[in-house]
Amino acid sequence: MEPHFNINRRNFVKSASAVALLSSMGAYGMDLIYRDKPWKVGLIGTGWYGKMDLWRLMQVAPVEVVALCDVDRHMLEEAARLTSQRPEFKGKPRLFSDYRKMLAETEMDIVLIGTPDHWHALTAIEAMKQGAHVYLQKPISVDVLEGEAILAAARQYGRTVQVGTQRRSTPHLQEAKKKFIDTGMLGKIGHVEICCYYHMRADGNPPLQEVPDFFDYELWTGPAPKRPYDGLPHRRWWRTFMEYGNGIMGDMCVHMLDTVRWMLDLRWPNRITSHGGIYVQTGGKSNITDTQSAVFEYDDFEVHWQHRSWGTPPDPEYPWAFKIYGEKGTLAGSVMQYDFIPAGDAPTIHGDVLYEREKYPGDAQEPDIELHAVPATRRHMLDFLASIENNTRPFSDIEEGHISSASCILANLSQKLGRSLQYDPVQKVIPGDAAATALLKRAYREGWEHPFKQA
Template identity: 60%
Template sequence: MNRYNLNRKKFIQGMGAVLTLSALQSSGLVSAGELNGLRVGLIGAGWYGKSDLFRLIQVSDVNVVAVCDVDERHLKEAGQLISGRQASGKVPHLYEDYRKMLADHRFDIVIIGTPDHWHARQAVDAMKAGAHLYLQKPVSVDVLEGEAILATARRLNRKVQVGTQRRSTPHLIDAKENIIDKGLLGKIAHVDMCCYYHMRKNGNPPIEPVPDFLNYELWTGPAPLRPYDGLPHGSWWRTFMEYGNGITGDMCVHMFDAVRWLLNLGWPKRISATGGIYVQKDGKSNIADTQTAIFEYDELECVWQHRTWGTPADPEYPWAFVIHGEKGTLKGSTMKYEFVPQGKGERIVKDVVYEKEEFPEDLKEPRIELNAAPATRRHMQNLIAAIEGDHLPVADIEEGHISTASCILANIAMELKRPVSYDPKMRICINDPEATQRLRRPYRSPWEHPFIK
């Protein structure tokens, strides 16, 4: 048995569950066969939800009890794939509505891999149902959603690992320990971050009937109900602000979180941004194709830039960060890092770790991000250790919230055409009532926003 496995009885007692172990068994919510290994649920059984779950299965003897997805095809496929992956060989219980899944079972860990507009509501509900979380980034689509998740996690003592797995990436851990922490950069006063991927869909598909296998009403949930113009899967949903926060909310959150971790940064003092739809004006996409954001700290600026058109500034680092110090420069991405000293000195390069030999099944998994798999496995191990040891995981919800909210605030600053400063204690934008109003999006009825003053 994997060393990260928990004793089920101690775990349930330790988390202060209302129901005793015997009561859970007699209620039918826990069977004798389900007492071995962590009880896991998955909400969102598309590409990355399954990928995260499979990484967990690789490092712990878990029991995947139930899976939820509003797409019947995704759901059935996930059930069969999980049956072939988990040791028991069982097909998990399959659900269309995550609320029914949480009501029917008790979980140790719930993985949330749904589109961004669902993260906060499902995270809060899963924690209230007794689960710890592996929550994909960004944690929220508005700032106060993130505050609600953080408050719930602290109140209920739930461990929440956010899918900002750069904090568990082997070569970036090496960069932190052997470049930054050893002072090779000297005084650091500027950071560049970027994404130049052409990932904005920008299409014009026609309105069509909703297919029988998709519950589009439930897929939309608290977001505005757009006319159905084809399956939202395959990142079509990411091209709309109704469901997320554009490229900044999707890609900057990773690099900014990595930089904050590497340099031990908290909330920015001030955030400003410019941008919009400058080039790709055809199509339905309403996210910015061009944006520059500045996250200000004392004697340090972290600058983000994305373009979904043209060529990258550095073809070797199309999605990356560059930390500038007086003694040298550190470039980092999901694929490698490179330290270039000022003047004479040794250039240091470390490449991504793949672990293909240790986990050969990675090579057979469709659409797997091989470069990210080792980091996700370490992220899962760290979450289990945090639950077992009652300490915060490496990508704790507070860190994920700061990184997510900062990117959301950059969008607010871009829309308002002025800088904003957020006060996390007062939960307001300082001296800016209009920006403060934008910290919370309206929810479509009957869904209720999880933030409570």
């Protein structure tokens, strides 16, 4: 199922440069969004998913890669080499170690941000100030008020921001929503469960080391608390520390909560309660929970989250998933499939993930690619570009990304404080709870300024 949008081609066929672009893009044909000149694009954070996002954008639109930025010189040079080998590649990108210098010295239409969570707010806001639209990875922030600042900046500067919660653009989940949610086949919905049981929590004890000369650890740390250096943190090690991210809640719950909110047209939860801790994987340095539950309360039902980074999943078919329970049936969904199980004797209706191996044969040669996810990301990029062209809100507009991200951050705060929380997004406080309100904005390291300004 393709996303629904209007593509602006008014001047495309009149332009010789556009004809050249069309020829150069070859077999991708009319799946592309065209314009008279390429989109000027930069990437901040050239790790695994930053490159994945850039390469998906290059597959669906004429792109000139003008800048790449990373504090790891080796990773930056490798990203430049790999990007230049892409069949769609155009440009001669300048390489930067400091995003501020990159944004000040290059003119870009679009900036992709694939940094760790603790850098999302400052990079996104500065990119928007410099005139760029932004594709921002989830969760959008490490604290709630960073998210409010990004949202305010997007509206102030009139920029389009698409958040990388691409389940909204996942073909088989769009199909499931249309078939079973929009038609009312589930009947009255009374309960929702979301979960992740992947063994994804790093739990090592690497020794302290000297910082290598190719890596700027001071700038990588930026506004976050600075840990003693024990190896390259951006090789997925950072995800195991709350100093830099939001744990498995921020990594995985944000996707499934966002999916359910999209499918059921939900906004902010009325109340959030969470419990958990480090119960089993106690041997390493990691300070994110290995076990955590959360309840997101809405008017008519609750959304229950559970993650464990150990043991076995209760349903091996759906280890990272949502299950929506209605009076007429249950809809289970994941990145790989969906099943609608009707009440009574009717057979289960099954749907599978869409792969595009024949359409994009180069995908199979890409190292570490998530083949099941790239069709969704390509559609997410198409929607992003169409929203820029038509001045409309994208599927995962920054406000939607903020609600989903902040709800997960609030769950972490509830788990930390041991009590339920109710967030007021208008006043930007937790009413009647000064201690919790103080945690909506965490202290930045000396030399860095938090972007949220109280009105």
